[in-house]
Amino acid sequence: MSDDKLISKKKPAYPISEKLYSYLNRFNRNVKIPVFYNDLLRFAGSVVVYDKNDEDTLWVRVYYSDSDREEIDLSLKKVYSILHSDGRIDIIPFLNVDAIDYCTFGNSKPFRVKIRNILNDNYTYFYVKKADASRVYGLELEHILSPYNLNFLVYKDTLIEEHISGIPGDVFIKDFLPQCTDAEKSQIAKEFVKFNERCMIRLLGDMRSYNYVIVPTHDFDHVVYKIRAIDFDQQCFEGRLIIYRPQFFKENFKMVETVRDRLQKTSIDQYKIEERSIVAKRIISAGNRIKALLEAAEHDEISTQDNTQKLKMEIYELTLDLKFKRSDTMGQVLKSALDYVRRNYENINMKSLLEK
Template structure:
């Protein structure tokens, strides 16, 4: 199915509500920073950024007047210190702002900042974006429910995100996947099944191959791969359940084919159960924090009534849980989805306990 039919053409940006802002403040995500997204829009000009093969990356490198540049560089170093260090200026003398890039592609139109340590030439990226409520919900859910922690800050209408390292999925699939061993392909298939399940449970949409990265990890004498989302713009917005399942995007067809060729149906089901179980455990362990985030989402508007109506009915058809029909917004759908996963895990665990007691008797 083509992406034009699967997804809406453009998702609007949603403001940060007072309840969400309170949550961010409570968990140290809300921090005053010296530069806002709008300040970076005052660039004087730009040049196209090409990759090593001469292809347009859809990023442009922007530059500022001399009067603007000194202040912007200083403030970006301050943001780096707040995000990655103790917030003081003692490291500024070792930092250089190598580049400020701007992406006109997609909804968020982010700025990508490259900071280099002049003592050893190590560099790191971070992103400056417009604060979008649905994106923030996605970041926070990924932080709590996935295997990965996320570092981000929100101040007024500006969102600062750390860079997530890895090989972009589309590049990996086209250039590196053909050279993987059979064992590596089987392991990648397993990871894609788990990633697919995790996105669906979190209601994280639009995981086309360029919206996630593949991370090779050396483990003893072999390499294993992990798949990690890098774009959270489509959290709890679309009305079609397929949007939250990466397997249905044409950009992921080679990964789906990998699953079909390398895994038996029983193995696929096993990996789905494993992922649901570990997410259920995270829901239970982060209970208070998740409840506070969900309470903010239930009082928020992060989608259209039409999308809410369609998604709740599609999830009802998928789960047969009548409670989904009663949902009035995306926050309520998300709450029920996570609760459905938790309840199923607890019910299975309880049955196992009862069966063991019966066997003992």
């Protein structure tokens, strides 16, 4: 079955519920900002953005009328200050909006804003998107359950996301993976197994190669590779468990092949257990924060009833855990999945203690 048939053609955007807004307020994610997504849609025209090989990037660089440009530039500089600093305006004279790009590919249709410090030419990006409950849950779960912290803001119907640096997965697989040493490929294989497990546990779907990045870090005499998700649009939406397992997308075939060539089954099983244990520890340490997020999710509408029924029964047949069968919403399926991982970890730990 092709990836296009696996994934719904168009996922609807779900509004931010009162419970989710309450959560965002409690944990300082809901901050007043001076510009909305719809404001950026007032562009007067655009030009295609090409990469260094003169290929279409599927982004267009937008421009605004003189009257709109001044207001939008100032507002975006203020957003940068709120996102990356304490919101003070005294840094604004030292900032320049170098580019505003718009992507019509995919569900989120984001704006990508390039902000440059004119004193030293350092620059960074952030994204302006239409707020969608699925994406917000995905970002917050990534912040809590992955090794990485995420910085984002939500105000009314607008979402501001920080840029996640790294080599796009599709580019890495094509241009970098073939040049890696055997040791590096083994390490990448290990990370892909862990990434695959983490996505499945927290129900993050559609991790095709262009929806994650590879982050290389130099450590003493070698390079360590990590894999980070960058698209959270398909959090807890699809009705098939296969969508939440990156290994089944054809775009990731080379990564799966690397796992098969470099790792034995015992190692793969070991890395899966390691990742489940790490996620379980994060669930436990997150305490009231993950509890509050799941309370919002289990009463929220973030998928269709049909998808919920399909997924809960598929996971129930796999685990025989009645909590899945009793779930009525996709948020409850997510809560059951995280509870299942946590309980298994705690039971194994208790058994180990008793055996000592």
